[in-house]
Amino acid sequence: MDKIIVRGGRQLNGTVKVEGAKNAVLPIIAASILASEGKSVLTDVPELADVYTINEVLRNMDAEVEFADNTCVIDASGQLKTEAPFEYVRKMRASVLVLGPLLARYGHANVAMPGGCAIGTRPIDLHLKGFEAMGAKVHVGNGFVELESEGRLKGAKIYLDVPSVGATENILMAAALAEGQTVMENCAKEPEIVDLANFLNKMGAKVVGAGTETIRIDGVEKLHGAEHAIIPDRIEAGTFMVAAAITGGNIFIENAIAEHSRSVISKLEEMNVKVQNENGGLRITAPEPLKAVDIKTLPHPGFPTDMQSQMMALMLCSKGTSVITETVFENRFMHVEEFRRMNAKTRIEGRSVIIEGPSDLQGAEVAATDLRAAAALILAGLVADGVTRVTELKHLDRGYVDFAGKLASLGADIERISENEEEVEGKPGIDVGFNIAPELS
Numbered sequence: 217m218d219k220i221i222v223r224g225g226r227q228l229n230g231t232v233k234v235e236g237a238k239n240a241v242l243p244i245i246a247a248s249i250l251a252s253e254g255k256s257v258l259t260d261v262p263e264l265a266d267v268y269t270i271n272e273v274l275r276n277m278d279a280e281v282e283f284a285d286n287t288c289v290i291d292a293s294g295q296l297k298t299e300a301p302f303e304y305v306r307k308m309r310a311s312v313l314v315l316g317p318l319l320a321r322y323g324h325a326n327v328a329m330p331g332g333c334a335i336g337t338r339p340i341d342l343h344l345k346g347f348e349a350m351g352a353k354v355h356v357g358n359g360f361v362e363l364e365s366e367g368r369l370k371g372a373k374i375y376l377d378v379p380s381v382g383a384t385e386n387i388l389m390a391a392a393l394a395e396g397q398t399v400m401e402n403c404a405k406e407p408e409i410v411d412l413a414n415f416l417n418k419m420g421a422k423v424v425g426a427g428t429e430t431i432r433i434d435g436v437e438k439l440h441g442a443e444h445a446i447i448p449d450r451i452e453a454g455t456f457m458v459a460a461a462i463t464g465g466n467i468f469i470e471n472a473i474a475e476h477s478r479s480v481i482s483k484l485e486e487m488n489v490k491v492q493n494e495n496g497g498l499r500i501t502a503p504e505p506l507k508a509v510d511i512k513t514l515p516h517p518g519f520p521t522d523m524q525s526q527m528m529a530l531m532l533c534s535k536g537t538s539v540i541t542e543t544v545f546e547n548r549f550m551h552v553e554e555f556r557r558m559n560a561k562t563r564i565e566g567r568s569v570i571i572e573g574p575s576d577l578q579g580a581e582v583a584a585t586d587l588r589a590a591a592a593l594i595l596a597g598l599v600a601d602g603v604t605r606v607t608e609l610k611h612l613d614r615g616y617v618d619f620a621g622k623l624a625s626l627g628a629d630i631e632r633i634s635e636n637e638e639e640v641e642g643k644p645g646i647d648v649g650f651n652i653a654p655e656l657s
C-alpha cells in the first residue's frame with residue numbers, strides 16, 4: 217500500500233495547473249449514454265480513479281470507451297445493458313448517475329444501492345421520487361434499485377426537498393428524453409450542474425435555467441453524441457489555495473475560476489490571504505499572519521463541504537478560535553481525530569468543530585478517511601514539525617491527480633512511496649494494526 221511522506225517547513229511557490237472537475241466529468245460521462253447516435257468526445261478529463269471506474273461501468277454495459285491524453289471518446293449508440301453491479305457502485309457512489317439516463321433511454325435500469333459511506337448515510341430517495349413523478353415504477357430489493365417505465369417518461373413538476381447535486385443531475389438527465397416539459401424546483405446550483413446542462417444542450421437537449429433554483433427541460437425524442445471540454449475543478453483549485461496560504465507561499469493556480477470559488481475566496485480574504493485575478497488563473501499569497509474565522513458549509517453558492525477539511529487544516533494554523541459547522545453531511549468530521557494525532561487543538565460539539573489556533577502541529581502517521589481528508593492531512597503535514605505519513609491513499613486518488621507530484625513541483629518536501637520502499641530505506645512506518653477506512657468516501 218502506498219503512503220505519502222511529507223516533511224513540514226517549506227514555503228510553496230510557483231505555478232500549478234488545475235485539472236478538469238471530477239464532479240462535472242462523472243455526470244457528463246453518465247449523460248453520454250443518452251446518445252443513441254454519434255460519439256461523444258470529452259476533453260480536459262482528469263486521470264482519476266473515479267473516471268476509470270465510471271468508464272468501467274459504461275464498458276460493462278457494452279458502451280465503447282477510449283480514454284487517453286485527457287480525452288474520453290464514448291460511443292453508446294449500440295444496444296446497452298441496463299445494469300450497474302455492486303462492484304462498481306461500492307467503489308464510487310456516483311455510479312448511481314447512470315440510473316436517469318438508462319431509465320430515460322431504455323425504460324429500465326437496475327443498479328446496486330450505494331449505501332452509506334464515511335461522510336454520511338447519503339440516501340438517494342430524492343432521485344427516486346423524481347423518477348416516480350415522471351411515471352417510473354421503483355423497486356428496491358436485494359441490494360438493488362430497479363426502475364421501469366412503460367414507454368417514455370412523462371415530464372413532471374418536481375420540487376426537491378433539499379438541493380441535492382446528484383438528484384438534480386439524475387432527474388435532469390432523465391427529463392432530457394421525457395415526453396413534455398419537466399420543471400424542477402429547489403435545484404442544486406453548482407457549476408457542475410451548469411456544465412452538465414451545457415453538455416446535454418450540445419447533445420440536442422432543451423434545458424434552461426441550470427445554475428438557478430428552477431430548471432426547465434423540454435424533453436426531446438433523441439439525443440446525439442457531442443464534443444465538450446470539462447470545467448476546471450474548483451475543489452482542487454481551493455485545495456491549492458490553502459496550500460499557498462498555509463505555507464505563507466505564492467502560488468499561481470492556472471485555470472482556477474474566481475466565479476466558481478467565491479465563498480472560499482471570501483473566507484480566505486477574511487483570514488488575511490490575498491487572492492488576485494491574473495490572466496488565466498488566480499494568484500494566492502499570504503503575507504500576513506492568518507486570522508481565525510467561522511465557516512458553515514452549505515449548498516452552492518454557500519461554502520462547499522468538499523473544502524471543509526482543507527479549511528480546517530488552515531484554521532489550525534490561524535490565531536484565535538475558529539468554528540466550522542457542517543450542515544450538508546451529518547458525519548464529515550472523521551479527519552478531526554487524525555488531526556488530533558498531529559497535536560491539533562480541536563473539539564467536536566454536535567455538528568461543529570471548535571479549533572483553538574494556532575496549534576503546534578507535529579508530524580504523525582495518519583489515515584485518510586475520505587478524499588478531502590486525505591488532502592487536508594497532507595496540507596497539515598506541509599507545516600507540521602517533523603515527518604507526517606499519510607496512508608489510505610485510495611481515497612486521495614479518487615479526486616486528485618498526482619497531488620504529491622504537484623506539491624513537490626511547488627517546493628514541498630514530499631514523496632509517495634510503497635510501504636516496502638520505506639522499509640528498504642530503513643525508516644519503518646508505524647503499523648497501527650487496524651484499518652477502519654471504508655471503501656467509499
Ligand SMILES: CC(=O)N[C@H]1[C@@H](OP(=O)(O)OP(=O)(O)OC[C@H]2O[C@@H](n3ccc(=O)[nH]c3=O)[C@H](O)[C@@H]2O)O[C@H](CO)[C@@H](O)[C@@H]1O
Nearest residue numbers: 239310338339340341342343378380381382383522544545
Ligand atoms: C460526484 C459528486 O458530484 N459528488 C458531490 C455531490 O455529492 P451528492 O450528489 O451525493 O450530494 P448531494 O447534494 O446529493 O447531498 C447533499 C445532502 O442531501 C442528502 N440527500 C441527497 C440525495 C437524496 O436523495 N436524499 C438526501 O437526503 C445527502 O444525504 C446530503 O446530506 O455533492 C456533494 C455536496 O456538494 C459533494 O460533497 C460531492 O462531492
Ligand SMILES: C=C(OP(=O)(O)O)C(=O)O
Nearest residue numbers: 309310522587588615657
Ligand atoms: C464527497 C466527494 O465526492 P463523492 O460524492 O464522489 O464521494 C468529494 O468530492 O469530496
